[in-house]
Amino acid sequence: MIAETERLIIEKFTLEDAFFFKALVNTPNWLRYIGDRHVKTHDDARAYIKENHLKSYDDMGFGFYKVLLKEEHNKPIGSVGLVKRETLDDVDLGFAFLPGYEGKGFGYESSVPIVKMAKTSFGLEKIVAVTMPENMKSSKLIEKLGFTYEKRVKPFEDGKELLLFAKSL
Numbered sequence: 001m002i003a004e005t006e007r008l009i010i011e012k013f014t015l016e017d018a019f020f021f022k023a024l025v026n027t028p029n030w031l032r033y034i035g036d037r038h039v040k041t042h043d044d045a046r047a048y049i050k051e052n053h054l055k056s057y058d059d060m061g062f063g064f065y066k067v068l069l070k071e072e073h074n075k076p077i078g079s080v081g082l083v084k085r086e087t088l089d090d091v092d093l094g095f096a097f098l099p100g101y102e103g104k105g106f107g108y109e110s111s112v113p114i115v116k117m118a119k120t121s122f123g124l125e126k127i128v129a130v131t132m133p134e135n136m137k138s139s140k141l142i143e144k145l146g147f148t149y150e151k152r153v154k155p156f157e158d159g160k161e162l163l164l165f166a167k168s169l
Contacts, residue, residue, distance in 0.1 A: 002065050003113035009068040010080065010110055013053040017066055018045035020076040023098065030096050033135045035158065060084055062122055064094065067110045069101070077101040080110040082118055082127065087155035090166065091118065093129045095141075107141050115145060119169035126169060130155065130162040139163060 003010040013021065022045040024030060025037045039045050056063030064081030068074040078097030085092055093114065095107045118124040129147050131138040143149075147165035154161050 003110075003117065005109050005113065007070055008106065008110055009070060009074060010065045010113065011068065012057060013049050013064065013066050013079075015046050015049055015054075017049060017076065018042050020066065021045045021049055021079075024076075024079060024096060027096075027099055029099065029102065033132050033138065034094075034096060035156075056083060062091075062117070065114075067097070067106060069106075078106060078110070080107070080114050082114060082122070082124075085155060088128060088130070088153070088164075090126050090128045091122075091124055093118075093127050093142075093145075093147075103137070108144055111141070111145055115167070115169070124169055127167055129165045129167075131165075132160065133163055139165075 001009055001011050019042060022039050022042060025039045037048060039048050053063050062082045064079050064083060066076045067078040067080055069077045078095065078101060080095040082091050082093055093111060095111055097106055115127065118127050129142045130153065131142060142165045147167040150164050150166045152161050153164045
């Protein structure tokens with residue numbers, strides 16, 4: 001377990017999370033705001049978890065984590081975490097939830113301990129968060145977490161312009 005809140009448990013992804021991860025990355029809001037990760041099968045999901053999440057834990061000491069809802073028998077409902085992208089100068093905070101769990105405060109509740117860990121466990125002095133300009137809910141959550149808008153960036157191959165927010169720790 002990475003962290004625990006009143007309603008949530010946050011823990012590392014494992015290869016056994018492939019079915020959940022496949023469902024998460026193919027939700028309408030993930031596809032719209034984050035992008036298609038081409039995870040269409042159970043094997044695709046296992047490979048993605050291994051090549052991204054598990055590799056990040058090994059290489060960086062942190063990564064994306066699954067978010068479990070205690071009141072539903074620790075059902076996985078989303079993901080939150082930190083990633084160091086080659087195209088951004090600082091470590092990036094990200095989050096995503098299954099459709100039935102969006103807008104219920106789980107993004108904020110799960111992000112608070114991750115932001116705290118960025119400083120206390122990983123020694124980071126600054127983190128960033130990026131989102132599409134039209135994703136107002138994400139922008140509001142990022143600002144609620146204490147991030148401030150810095151600039152527009154195009155960090156990915158698709159060339160889409162994103163809003164970059166930053167927070168000093």
